[in-house]
Structure formats: structure tokens, C-alpha cells
Amino acid sequence: MNPPSPAPAAGPAWALRCRGLHRHLGQGEGRVHVLKGVSFEAERGQVYAIVGPSGCGKSTLLYLLGLLDRPDEGEIEINGRRMSNHDDAARTAARGEHIGFVFQFHFLMLEFTALENVMMPMRKLGRLSPAAMRERAHALLDSVGLGAKTHRLGTQLSGGEQQRVAIARALANQPAILLADEPTGNLDVRNSNLVFDLLTRLAKDNGQAVVLVTHNPEIAQRCDVTRPMRDGLFV
């Protein structure tokens, strides 16, 4: 009935869209065409799984979507805004405001407690009062099952615990998009289910788009959309 409107609040609201992404890595002889024109979109309130063999370019794609890296070619839109050719400052601001990222290998700033790690993005964004930040960080850590370990330093947490803190931290600023690179990779079955349930619940409750890379077929199967990837392209 209504014509499509560009107003950000209306429509199916692609939280994330990319078109024809190309990325080469390495130099000279070792230069590899890793992403060969990847297109992808993620809708609010949906959970996406990217699956595929090791080395097919999943992490590379996720870094591009998280604005941590620049594509050689192609476009990326975050909340309807084209980000791929913005300057560093705009991309950094978008990361802080709209994107939560969970890295594959390194998770926490180890000199800081779990609570401080979770508060870190909030402090930069500066929208909440310190007391409110603290409260929210506690709540997030509770929801990943670490309510009792908020004051442990990163070094005093196991790999799985660190990963859960990293998820809590990625959610700190209520980003529209949550990108997670094998977030359950280091977790036992009970904890991976816990984390996965948490991510899906958040996506539904807060209308977040969740994109996760996973090797776990069970997890992939429980996502709303599964995108298999091979050799730099979705199949």
C-alpha cells in the first residue's frame, strides 16, 4: 500500500547488506583472491550461520562486515548507510554504535576484570551514567552465566569463560548487528547451547541481526538461515 520509504525505522530493515565483496590477501607471489564477490544480507531479529571448510574466507568476510577491514571491491551497508568508502572515523563510530564483534581467538583485555571488559565499549560510547553502565554490565555477565565472576581478571578466567565475557561485551552497546567468529568453538556442549540460546534470544528480543561463523552443524541447523561458503563464495 505504501511506497517503499527510505526512512530508517520503516521496512524489513536490513541491518547489514553487502554486495560483490572482493578481498585479496598477501603480497606479490603470495597474493590470494580470498573473497570473490560475496553478497549477503542480514535482517533484524534473525540469526545467520556461515558455514564452510577452514580457509574458505569466513573470517575474512566477517572482518569486512565488522568494518575492521576494507574490501578491495564491493559495498557494505550498515543500517542502510553505505560504509565501505567512509573514512576511518565514521567506520570506527559505526563499529562502536552498531556492531558487536566476537573474535575467533583473542577475546579479552587481560589486565581488566570481566566487568571492566564489558563496560569498555559503554565507556567509549558514553551514553549511560557510570552506575547504569555497571548495572548493565552485571546484567550481561549474569546472562552469560558469569554473574559470580565479574571481578575476575581476564587472566583468571578459562578460555570458555573469556569467550562468554567477550559475547557479553559485544552486546554492551545494544548493537544492531552482532558478528561472532566461531563463538562456541571453545565451549563444551552445555556452554555452547547456553551461548547460542543467549544469542538467539537477544536477536529475537532486541531485534538484533546475529551473524555467526560456526563449525558446529547442530548449531548451524538451529539458526534461521544457514549460508554455506566455499572458496570465497556462498554456494
Added chain:
Amino acid sequence: MTSPNLRIAYRFLTAKKRAMVMSLSCTVLGVGLFIVTQATTSGFERFFTKTILGINGAIRIEDKIQDTMRSMAAAGGGDSHFGRRDGVKYIEGIEEPQALMAAVREFANVRGVSAVVRGNVQLQSAFKAEDAQVFGIRLEDHVRVSDLAEQVTNGSLEDFRNSPTGALVGRVLADRLQLGVGDSLVISARGASRRVQVAAIYETGYREVDKTNVYLHQPEARSLLKRPSGATFLQISLHDPARAPQDAARLEQVLRHSVKPWQEREKTWLAVFRALRISTMITVSVFTLIASLAMFNTLAMIVLEKTKDIAILRSMGYERRDVTRIFLWQAGIVLAVGAVAGALLGAMVTWLVSQVPLPINGIFKTDRFIVTWDVSHYAGAVLTAVVMVMVASLIPARRAARLEPGDIVRGTAQ
């Protein structure tokens, strides 16, 4: 609310305690030693300045400037009172001291002016003879342009004031002639000689003065030197002796006489002090340089170790300039602690040094190490440290900021 960057800086820094302590101790030493050396070298310099101002005043006027080439020719080449220096021609001495003094007193910065008649003499005590110089002064005028009142060590200025044939004799000269207060001696010049009494013995600490200068009342000196009028020079004291060169230049222009500020008169010694101060400053700056190198090293190490943290921070929305600030804050923390501790160390050592017995006599007299307490030394020390350490920190800080988060997470950051 403290800035998140400062918080992060603090944690990064304290995670590398040993490197931090190294930079910190060098900063403390650099700041502290800078203060101590400035306090001592400028202490001696100021004391020397006070001594020579107390003897010779801030400005001396002598020798009239010959006005034109024609008047030079008219004066003729045979006149012994006629000299030529630096292309300017002078007539020795001051012909009308009263008029000149009145003109000098018009200057706002002038505190006092005294006309002096000087001449070479021979002194003869019961024991032996010595060459010397007499200075004929009006005591009232001269105490306003010198520290004569404080320099008297034996007898009193009152005794000198009240005895028309009294003499003020320097400590070294008195010792050589074995003269005490009340002893009499014979002064001879140009064939004439007069008997005077030692009214008081003074000591400036400047050996050249203490072994040659004898002060007489002006009438006595005039008849001894056969100089019924005029003066050899005018000695001037200023409210602000630092402005002497400017005042001297003005005076020379207005009075058409040769006018010398103390800075020019004592430039040899002042140059020695300046060289000393600069050389100690350079020596001591080595510590600050080491502090800045240590800081550079510490930060470069932290940047290497924390590249992943930098990537995490950047992924959370921390900007490049936040990263720069995080590293500069680390230098800032070391500097803040180092400056305070260094200033305390400097003050403490300065005080200890001031208690060290050190008898010096020659260009001034003291029995202790002389120090000055001057905030500018503290400011200078801190400023030097801040500039050097900050400049050194800028390099690793900017390097950290330039790191691309994508490169770091892929592990290709170099």
C-alpha cells in the same frame, strides 16, 4: 568520571612494572638533578652578582666622549688625558660630577649615585709598604651604591664617618700590612703623603678588591691626589640591576659619557658562570634523555604486546586518537609521578647541598655551598622532562594508532 583512556593507560603501564620503574626513576633523577644543578650554579652566580654589585654598583660612568673630529684636532695629540677606543674618542674623567649626578638622578631606575676620585698610591705601615688604590668617596652617597655598610668586619662605619682622616682598608691589604683598627699608616702619591688611621676593615670576598682598595673621605683624597675638582667616575646603583644595559645605553646617549653596565664589566665571570650552568644542564639532561629513551622503549614494548588489545579497542569503537592518547597518557602518568618525585628529590638534595661546608674566598666569600630556591628551576626541569619524554613517546603512540585492526586480527600486523 576519569577518562577511559587514562584508565586503560594506567593498566597497560602497570602491567609492565619493571620497564615503567626504569623510565620513572630516570625521570625522577633527571628532574631532581636538573633542579639541584640549577640551584647550585645559579646560587653561586647570584652570589657573585650580589658581591660585585655591592662593590662596584650596577653602572659606572667615566670618561667624557669627545664630540667631534674637529674638537679632537683642536685638543691636539700631546694631551695625555686624551684616549681613543673603538673609534670613539674619550676625555678621561668627569669634569662636572654635580651636574652629571643631578641628571643621573632623573632616571627612574636609579637608586643612588656616588662620585668617586680614584688614584694609585703607596701605603706604608710600621711593618711594610704596599701599592694600593685610594677611592675618595662621600660616605652618604657611597653607601647607597654599595654594600660597604655590610662589608665592614672590624671597627665600624660610624668610626670612619666621624674621623676626617680615617681610612677603610680591605681585609687582605690590612693583613699584609699587619694593620688593625686604630693603627695609622702613611699614604703617598705624586710626591705628597698623608697620615691616616684605620677606621675600619672591610671584606668583600673579592680578593682583587680586598687587597687594593682603600676608601678615604673625598676631601682627604682630593688633597692627596692633587685633584681639587672633578671625579674619576660615578658609581650608580639601580632598583632593577637586570635593566642596567638598557639604562646604560640611555645614559650614554644623554650624558655623552662612557657608561658601562655591570654585565659588560663582569662579562668574563658571567660567561664562566653561564658556561658552567649550561654544561651542567647538558650533563644532567643526559638523565632526562635516558628517561625519554626508556619511555620510548617501554611504550614500544607495550605497543607490541598489546596489539590484540588495540584491535579489540578499535573494534569497540575506540578511535585512532584514543589509541594515541592511551599511549601518551602512559608517558603522562610517568611524567606526573616523575615530576613530583623529582621535584621533591631536587628540593631535598638542594637543601642537603646547602648544608655542605665549603669555604670559598676569591671572587666572593662564603663558608657554605650556595643555592638558590627558584620556582623557575623546577618549572625548567619539569618542562625539559615533559618535552623530551613526550617527543619520544609520540613515535610509539602514533605507530599504535596507525595499526589496522584488520591486519592485527589476521596476524599480519608488523
